[in-house]
Amino acid sequence: MGKTARVPVPKLSALLAAAAAGALALSALPSNAAQPTQSTAASAGPVDISTAFTSASAKYDVPREVLVAVGYAESHLDGHDGKPSQANGYGLMHLVSNNKNPTMSEATKLTGLPVEQLAKDMPSNIExxxxxxxxxxxxSGLQGDARRDAGRWYEVVAKYSHSADGPTARLYTDEVFRIIGAGVQAEGVTVAPKKVTPQLGTYAKVAPLGTQSESSIEAVDYPGAIWNPATPSNYTVGRTKAISSITIHVTQGSYAGTISWFKNPDAxxxxxxxxxxxxxxVTQMVAEKDKAWHVGTENGYTVGIEHEGWVSQxxxxxDAMYKSSAALVRNIADRRGIPKDRAHIKGHSEYPNQTHTDPGPNWNWTYYMQLVNGGDPNPPTYNFTTYGSGVRVRATPRLNGTILTELPGPTQVFVTCQTQGDTVNAEGKTNNWWAKLRDQGGYMTNVYIAAANPKLPGVADC
Known part of the structure; x- marks a missing residue:
């Protein structure tokens, strides 16, 4: 299908100046600028998101699955009410205006649409x-029938990311193509899974992040993390305070976009x-011994962890993110002697002198802290009445079942099954069937009931 001609408009000097300053000016066109053409979607009134993708795909001869996958990778198809990302990008397609990424100004020139409309109007943003x-x-010379082959768009998508380097561009583009392969069904848009063979072109010679050298493996503080350092312009070497807390952030942007932003000296x-x-x-970008710039006046004593996503979404x-993050926090806390509680593991917004709201109301702190402390976050709970002379309360299995006290019977307590606890040798029996005590005030730390016989009342279903 052919492409509709676009009417160019003069350069927007105000926009370019704002981009150079790292801030997007959402304002009307200058009075001496040509009147912008209107998008097909905008002129026809309200358009649903699926129709907007179909229309833009046809108008510009871009495979619909590629267009949707880029949007999903950037925003999960949410425009966030026109609010900017950390990198100063707007809309569900993340049109950006910063010193490294000019997609907003390019979109303005190519479509003739004003910046504010591109930022806040969903069909216009997609267009x-x-x-x-x-x-x-x-x-790139991609023309004719070759445009129908989504695999041929790999280098084009990589360029759209305007990533800081080749490996980060691969990280971004591989995620887009993973989404194409998995399909999308969200926010009123459905794209069937499609088997695509990406043609990497020049990126075939770029090792993806995660292909670790011996030196990069040695650089990380957390085993398994990918070492991809931030530019030295964005952190301070060394610290003047001991590390005593861990800060939970939300990126307000994509994983690859955040990594690229931290590699941008102007960030x-x-x-x-x-x-x-x-x-x-997990990607590590600043050594823990150094002071990352993530929580303003409180940078000196905390380790910062960014989580891909948006506070409102x-x-x-x-679950994969929660569990991975909790394992990382547990590792840092154990190495640094930081208590694993909410007084020492806090959200960005909980520190003094902050304007940010992350991780926000959608972050499940209860679930997360249970994971941080190594417990089953959704354990089956039983109302268990003891019998006979009562039940012996033992220390955590790691202490080999040492008897702490005995509860007189009959008495009522609450227990939580732990069916995969550490193997314990006690009273001539070896097993890993333990039930964790709970009282009305919350979990009794590291106190378990031995259940050598899984048919004990109250734990039969463990």
Whole structure:
């Protein structure tokens, strides 16, 4: 299908100046600028998101699955009410205006639509991204029937990311193509899973992040993390205070976009770790011994962990992310002697002198802290009445079942099954069937009831 001609408009000097300053000016066009053309979607009135993707795909000859996958990778198809990302990107397609990424100004010139409309109007935002992708495809020589092959768009999508380097561009683009392969069914948009063979082109020679050298493995503080350092312009070498807390952040952007932003010298921000939503992958960007710039005046004594996603959008907070993050926090706390409680593991917004709201009301602190402390966050709970002379209360299995006290019987307590506890040798029996005591005030720390016989009343279903 052919492409509709676009009417260019003069350069927007105000926009370019704002981009150079790292801030997008959402204002009307200058009075001497040509009147912008209107998008097909905008002129027709309200349009649903699926129709907007279909329309933009046809108008700019970009495969619909590519366009949707880019949007899903960037925002889970949420425009966030026109609020900017950390990197100064707008809308569900994340049209950006900063010193490294000009997709907003490019979309303005290609479509003739004003910045404010591109930032806040969903069909216009999608059209703007399609126009930019189309222009990149033209520049790469992708024409004719080749445009129908989603696999041929790999280098175009990588360019759209404007990543700081080749490995980060691969990280971004591989995620887009993972989404194409998995399909999308969200926010009124359905794209069937599609088997695509990405044609990496020049990126075939770029090792993806995670291909670790011996030196990068040695650089990380947390085993299994990917070492991808932030630019030295965005953190301070060394510390003047002991590490005594851990800070939980939400990126307000994508995983790859956040990594790229921390590698941008103009960002003036960083964190020690970034965690991906879909699988919990961990990237370390600043050594713990150094002071990342993530919580203002409180940087000196805390380790910062960024989580991919948006404060307002709980779909980013996956179980994989929670579990990966909790394992990381547990490791840091154990190495640094930090108590694993809410007084020492806090959200960005909970520190003094802050304006940020992350991780926000959608972050499940109860679930998260149970994971941090190694417990089953959703354990089956039983009302268990003791019998006979009562039940012996023992120390945690790691202390080999030492008897602490005996509860007289009959008495009523609450227990939580732990069917995969440490193996314990006690009273001539070896087993890992333990039930964790609970009182009305909460969990009794590291206190268990021995259940050598799984048929004990109250724990028969463990």
């Amino acid at each position: 703007g991204a399609a126009a930019v992708l189309d222009s990149y495809a033209d520049a 003036q921000v960083s964190a020690h770790y970034v965690i991906r939503s879909n699988d919990g992958q 709980p779909s980013w907070f996956t």
